[in-house]
Amino acid sequence: MKEKKKSSYSDFLIASGIWITTTLICLVVARLNFQESNLVLFYVLGSIITALNTDGYFYAVLFSLISMIAVNFYFIYPQYTFSVMDLDHVVSFSIMFLISIIVSVLASRSKMNERMAIKREKDAKQLYEISSKLSAAVSVEEILNISVTYFREMLGLQTALLLCSPDGMTQDTYLFCGLDGNTEVRNVLVNRNIVKCDKDSGKGYLIGNLYYEWPLVGSESIFGYAGFIPEEIEKRNPEDLNLISQMVNQVSLALDRNYFMKKEEEIRQENNEEKYKSNLLRSVSHDIRTPLAGIMGTSELLKEQVAHLPEAHKQASIIYKESSWLYGLVQNILSLTRLQNGKLKILKEIEVVEDVIHASIESINIRYPDQEIIFNEPTEVITAPMDSKLIQQTIINLIDNAHKHSPEGQPIEVIIEDNFDDTVSVMVKDHGTGIDQKAFSMLFSTFYTTHSRDAESNRGFGLGLPISEAIMKAHGGSISAANNENESGANFTITLPKHESDDKK
Template sequence: MIETVERKQWLRALMLMVFFLGSASVVGILFDLIGFPETNIVIIYLFSVILISRFTLGYAYGITASITATLLFNYLFTVPYYTLTVDNPSYFITFGVMVTTAVITSALTIRTNQNKQHAEEREKEAKALYSLTSRLTDAVDISQIISISIHIISEVLDCQAACVPFDHKGEPAPFFLQEVGANKQVKIELKEPQELKDQILNLRNGYDASSEDFHDWPIYGQDHILGVMRIPTENARALDHTHKRLLLSMIENTALAMERVYLAEERLKSREETTQERHRGNLLRGISHDLRTPLSGIMATSEMLKEMTDSEDSRYSMMEAINNDAIWLHSLVENVLSLTKLQDGRLILKKEKEALEEIIDEAVRQIKKRSPNQRITVSMPNELILIPMDSKLIMQVFINLLENAIKHNPSAAPVDIEVQKDSEAKEVTVSISDQGQGIDENDLENIFQPFYTSSSKHADAYNRTGLGLAICDSVIKAHGGQIEARNKKDKGAELIFTLPLEGEPNGKAE
């Protein structure tokens, strides 16, 4: 197709050269018969060269016309006539001036013509981009963007453009939308979506021409591919540099519009999730506040009834079970309240320098109330370790981690607490480990997520609510420390967290 177009352009240029030079020769003969001077005939030939340069493309035609005009002038109007020989040497100067003038004039005319053509192309390109951009601005979803884009591209390139959309995960749709007529678009099944994806992903720049029916241009977003613009092979091969540049510009505008829609969808989804999270937090907070008072009463009453009942009495175990469950529920309520405050950013850290040993002793004492038979070993430096902390929150961290360890620990095995001070790093590392079966590898990355529970029995701590470790994570990070979980080499799991020896001023927990 390209060769056919070039052949037509060459034939048109040849016909123009024959017409204008022939006309100039006829007029020159008339001028010679009338007796006009030769300079007038030279001007006629120069004018014909200008016209040829004006209506043809490229310097070759203008230069060829200049030389041909000089030869015609020599053949028809210099002695001896009808030959290319010259008797008068002064004619060589005339021929030289004539060729030089014709070439320069032709070059200037061609340059002007090319500038005009480039200006028209830029104007056409600007109009096409403006039309595309203005219509894409009003598009509200991906399907509209694709429809508008292939319609405009089909009009500008005079082809039947098509587009394959990709989803958020970068997977191609099983179809492509193609313009098949004036304001008519159809969905066509895409036979090998995965093959198309692989070809596009391996494409670093340019386009893919492996298909017999289409040349494919990728539509890239910031993070992943958004789609593929398809131009029929015959039309794609006929595209010159200008039209390819225009096509790339329109594809970039399409990508920007698609990115805008995806970002708007993500913002809407994020806003909905935020609203749902706020409602959930308000609900949990309200329920937790309502449960606090009756739970405190149940705990106190059950504890009092235990003390009033002989341990051999059959009712004693029932009261003990009620007391333990009430304690667990109260701990759960405190965890829910702390979590909602942390997530809302309303929890104020009240930091004071506290002795870490006292915090650990108090946490162990409270755990012993609930699990009196559990052995807990503590290993820490002999020196007094003072840490700026919110003692209530750090106490809750120790209790949650100890409950988690006891939950997974064999009844006869101890739970170990180990404290190490790193003076150079200016932090304290605390390790709480058990001798259970460890944590499933699939759960290690997720156990600090709120409400995360595993299908295995080694999930989050107490009664598997999925809150205890999430609160520990938030509290430790609010204090400027880090927390992680890992399995020990021999047996069991180990939860390790750090606390800085020099803390930030009091403020909101992030």
């Protein structure tokens, strides 16, 4: 208000000075016997000068009106009276008044446009400056401090910046910056959910208890809000409010960029950790596999040599069984690391499905010699394109899983089915307790395990089923699980295409 009064007083002095100067010039010129029309031009020029050096139209129009009266009073016969003897002078005065007003309005508008252009240029430079500094900020705290500083310097606003948690609830404290430039951390009186606040679309901000609030909106969530004192906002013009919105958008973009940078860094660290773990597992597993194969071969030979010694034969069998289990685990770990690194190679050839299953059962019989496995062999030969080693590993994993969940003495069934849709299915069926309904969604998750029939069977690491699923997907097939109908137990079914798809030939 004081600035407006000061500006108005200054405009009054400028307009008065120009009028007095113009009148003195006209008095001098009149003594040189210039015509009255020439004197009028001096006042028109003074009106234009007034319009260019004062705010608005008021003083320029007032200048024109007083000038018309002055010409009549000082220079038109009879002088020093307001009477008009010649109607031509009335017309001349009226035209002079209109021309002065039109020219003054145009000059004033030109000046206003110039000022607006200068202000917009200044605002654009400042927005670029704040954008550059926010882009260079590396932390949320730095972004907030830069923001409150520019709100104060550019717009003279006291600013409160409050952030919220991912669920939209406000934090317990917020940053406040006064007009003196000092920042302080204040406590939030009432925590609330910013996301659920209704936005006044007509104004672009929220009406809070203490502040008018502009939400800091990111691409995925709301980071918080920028709050300003209501009395300071209400006296602002639309251009200032638009500038505030643009600056708030700059702050939102900076917070959004910082959020994604942190997210990207976390993903990069996780990938590096996973890569390190995979490399370590692959290296250790690869180094263990060779001595394990030697232990298995030696223990098998030892069993034959001590067959006449029951106790020694029993211990040799245990060594072979444990090393065989550990060898299977190492194979699964190696397959898992290859899958995670995308290095699992699928070498497909046309194989007889029955032969692959026989090889799998023979491997399981060595590991579990007391487990009865019933193989329902097909009446006709069924072939399919596959990587026989990987499919064999899948069937071994399924039979091994069935053994863990089968009561002692109960058989495991392996069934081949030739489907009508050019696919072949292999079902591994046990007669245990079945699968809990809550476990179905997690069956093929890495490291997920369920309780087995005994402590020995509980040694699994939850790798067999997820690896089997990945192998089947790589073959263009599928794997599914279900509980047996009308009997106890569960079954796992793998399905393979009988022919290679055209796009992979």
